[in-house]
Amino acid sequence: MISSLLRIIAIGRITLTEAVRQKVLNVLLIFSIVLVGSSVAVSQLATPGLDSAGLFDAQIKFVKDFGCGAIGLFGFFIALLSTAQLIPQELHNRTIYTILAKPVRRSEFLLGKFLGIVLLLALSVALMSLAFAATLYWQEIEGIHATTAAYDGTPNWRANPTAVNSYNHDVQLVITQVRDPQIIEAVLLIFAKLVMTISIALLISTFATSSIFTIITTFFIYLIGHMESTAREFWLAHGADASIWQTSLVGLISLLVPDMNSFTIVDEILAGNKVPWHHALSLLGYADVYIIVLLAVSIIIFDYREI
């Protein structure tokens, strides 16, 4: 058991090292960090300074949207591109033969590869989140500064207890918005969704003959995953009118394709709505179950693959 785990870790480490040393991914990561950071400049153009109610609300919300969007988008590219080329590259370099001819199970090889890409993704999301946190902190300073400047427009406002209370309230609002622990919840959900994407791509790459096939197929499954809940709702609403074929098709898709749309709960968090942790945890549990199922199927297919 321990020796098996050590083999998986050794393969995971080499996969991570290989991915980190690929220039394309590094460029992608640097670009995403710059983009997250530059969201401040973009937000100032889109929603400059305080809003009509004298609050910094819109600008912070914009930075949150932009940051989480960039993490999700670039994370998706990093996850998809690096997973799609895992097995084809191993076959091209013939390293797969040398590894599988050693006392290594095929399942250990696949799990090691999965571990490596998940670590790469975790590293990328952590770096992007760091840039995101720094940007938000900068927004906090900017927000407090803008609020103070707005109050300074009224002479001797500090002598007026009502104005001071109002000022403290506005500043507290900026701080609460920036240091919202729900952002961690959002980033975790984005990460879980990306790990699901890796699992789908890994499953396809176990029988795909090229990385392009894996990329395109995973992308379509990702899209279907986003649309299936709409189809399901429609089916539930018009259940009586639907033919047996329509019912079976929607049922089959619901079973085979993970419901990616349920992760749009992130938008709710970003909109400032409270999403309880137990809801986020149940979604993370759903992702875990799907990932385990996808990995199990990948291992079965890869066990029979002739290399």
Add this chain to the structure above:
Amino acid sequence: MMESSAPVAAPFAAETVGLTKRYPLTWKRKVLVALDRLDLQVRPGEVFGLLGPNGSGKSTTIKLLLGLITPSEGEARIFGLPPESLEARRRVGFLPENPYFYGFLNGDETLRFYGKICGVTGAKLEKKIEDLIELVGLQNGRERPLRSYSKGMLQRIGLAQALIHDPDLLFLDEPTAGVDPLGSSQIRDLILQLKKMGKTVIFSSHLLEQVQEVADRVAIFSLGKKVLEGSLESLLTQNEGTQINLSADVSPEQQARLVDALKQAGIEGGAEAIRFTRPHLSLEQLYLRTVQTQADPRAKNPPVQ
């Protein structure tokens, strides 16, 4: 892939019985027979050469013996064990044809990785790396990334990784493909050294002279079938005629006296029955002697003119 029970003492390092591999070509409604009913037995400690043109079934045989692909029919055993079992894998090492490995790792890192996945760790692994680097002569490649390696160096690091867990049986698929004659002769010497260490080596090649120099037995493949098998001695000895080798130069007068002496010994057959020729070097031998002398200024033998 299940771990099998304890290994049973087996007389053969590798054995196949009616081993067949067919690939269905669905779109052509045909079946490609890559390997047809192969019966093969390789004894422990033997150097066994698989010969044949491209596509004759050599690599398929190796992949089947390594459990990388499954046979359509028949059976393969490694020391009496199923090839896909971890027990069998612990006893085999493999160098694939034209390997690239991980270009971003250096020589030491590569061996460390392969050691770890074989369960070799700590001081034992470091000692093994030292020994193997010395064995394959890659002291200059320890810190260099593999992407900067020459083909010969890649083959040598490939040999080292195949040996990292001290296997009893080595599969080398075209170990000298694309390697210059000097590098190729170094690999040949390594195979002989492995034999001295008691390893069984099964290798494929289409460089016949090289096979002749290292293999104890060979099997010749053609179109997926084994067409000939045996020891080099039995396969290459011609039963007609006798060859006498003289290291001295023989003048025409001495040749005439030798012919008379042979006739007195009762060996007749006309003028064409006895021929005098000068021994020839093969081009490879000539090249190697020249290059090796050039490479080592302390060499005592002058280059062949």
